[in-house]
Amino acid sequence: xxxxxxxxxTGLAEMLKGGVIMDVTTPExxxxxEEAGACAxxxxxxxxxxxxxxxxxxxxxxxxxxxxIMKVASIPVMAKARIGHFVEARILEAMGVDYIDESExxxxxxxxxxxxxxxxxxxxxxxxxxxGEACRRLAEGAAMIRTKGEPGTxxxxxxxxxxxxxxxxxxxxxxxxxxxxxxxxxxxGAPLEIVLRVRHEGRLPVVNFAAGGIATPADAAxxxxxxxxxxxxxxxxxxxxxxxxxxRAIVQAVTNYQDFALLGEISKNLGEAMVGINISDIPAGExxxxxxx
Amino acid sequence: xxxxxxxxxxxxxxxxxxxxxxxxxAAVKEVRQCSDIAGIDALVIPxxxxxxxxxxxxxxxxxxxxxxxxxxxxxxxxxxxxxxxxCNSIEDAEGKPLPQARLGGIDATVRRNAFGRQVDSFExxxxxxxxxxxxHAVFIRAPFIVRTGTGVQVLxxxxxNAVAVQQGRLLATSFHPELTEDTSIHxxxxxxx
Numbered sequence: 001x002x003x004x005x006x007x008x009x010t011g012l013a014e015m016l017k018g019g020v021i022m023d024v025t026t027p028e029x030x031x032x033x034e035e036a037g038a039c040a041x042x043x044x045x046x047x048x049x050x051x052x053x054x055x056x057x058x059x060x061x062x063x064x065x066x067x068x069i070m071k072v073a074s075i076p077v078m079a080k081a082r083i084g085h086f087v088e089a090r091i092l093e094a095m096g097v098d099y100i101d102e103s104e105x106x107x108x109x110x111x112x113x114x115x116x117x118x119x120x121x122x123x124x125x126x127x128x129x130x131x132g133e134a135c136r137r138l139a140e141g142a143a144m145i146r147t148k149g150e151p152g153t154x155x156x157x158x159x160x161x162x163x164x165x166x167x168x169x170x171x172x173x174x175x176x177x178x179x180x181x182x183x184x185x186x187x188x189g190a191p192l193e194i195v196l197r198v199r200h201e202g203r204l205p206v207v208n209f210a211a212g213g214i215a216t217p218a219d220a221a222x223x224x225x226x227x228x229x230x231x232x233x234x235x236x237x238x239x240x241x242x243x244x245x246x247x248r249a250i251v252q253a254v255t256n257y258q259d260f261a262l263l264g265e266i267s268k269n270l271g272e273a274m275v276g277i278n279i280s281d282i283p284a285g286e287x288x289x290x291x292x293x
Numbered sequence: 294x295x296x297x298x299x300x301x302x303x304x305x306x307x308x309x310x311x312x313x314x315x316x317x318x319a320a321v322k323e324v325r326q327c328s329d330i331a332g333i334d335a336l337v338i339p340x341x342x343x344x345x346x347x348x349x350x351x352x353x354x355x356x357x358x359x360x361x362x363x364x365x366x367x368x369x370x371x372x373x374x375x376x377x378x379x380c381n382s383i384e385d386a387e388g389k390p391l392p393q394a395r396l397g398g399i400d401a402t403v404r405r406n407a408f409g410r411q412v413d414s415f416e417x418x419x420x421x422x423x424x425x426x427x428x429h430a431v432f433i434r435a436p437f438i439v440r441t442g443t444g445v446q447v448l449x450x451x452x453x454n455a456v457a458v459q460q461g462r463l464l465a466t467s468f469h470p471e472l473t474e475d476t477s478i479h480x481x482x483x484x485x486x
Contacts, residue, residue, distance in 0.1 A: 037348035
């Protein structure tokens, strides 16, 4: 009997496909998310929009918050550790968290290295803006990727940019001659072995969700059309006027992203969406997507 | 005409089941909406999150039409979340009854997340009744069956707990054959048609 294998780590991500992973900060929110049909929840102390507003150093959540959410949720519970902070990750693993997000939403703890995720039993999801970043994370042992977008903005433009970049990088890789592949791997700073796997499969070898700025059912459906396997919704739900209704609508939108008439129906009367931020209004140093190496 | 196998495609690892069934030579159709149900002769319910799948079945008005087809004798195979949805009663990891929506059909009680959380997920070689070679079984936050009624046959156990059951043409496993290259469970299901 084997535990903590790569198949078990990537396999759980496969089970989340076609689903919505929602940020929650209390057991009550976790229940609303589960009731709305979320496939997993991300247990946090603050949603990205509040982290952005608060400023300062953002760290792993208080374990008592994560624990309280794990107690009420029957679906998988994820939690965030800082980039490179392997002790935060070990703590979350010891608590029995189901997935760890090594996340740029928190302040990085290491300015050159990410966590070596291979020796962990718990699986990791990591953010990426392009194929090079995704391949580096996979080499470190990530079992799931999410495009970064710009968290806490309610603005989908960066999520679109990163998903399009990923698709375009993969298409370019697949169109190269065999003799060009090693050089391409060098250019994007990715291990050749993983680049060859992506080329062979014509896609990332793990599940890829979209994240960072998804606020409406139409946003979620847009990301599904761009080829992601599911979506993370952070601030978009619990920073909106009617979280339960919006959560249900986004869950339905991800399943029925091709049915535009239905998308119209489920988008009706959702109440106030979260207030969005234009990316150009965020000072360059405060863009979370630039964190990670 | 060859039978069309529907794969419930509202959430979870449905693509993997489609691939496995296609490899067995079956005609496969994704079932996303009510209108897809009429055209299928059998159904596979994938692994995923059973609560999410159940909510979507209700929101999409698919729960009752599928229950009717099951009562009329449509063969169904469910893996993990699919097993949970096929059992007549569901309890949580502590053994308390859960009021969660389900399709039902198999006279059994299933315990969700019975083997524990993700860190307790495991792979093992599993002998399954009716299949010649042991199956490479992948258990992810897996359920097991705590009670079976008469007419339910237990095909495999782990630590004394039932992880594969069959009642007539309804088949269910706690593990995920769709994540491996081994198609023996899928072929066994197709032999029930």
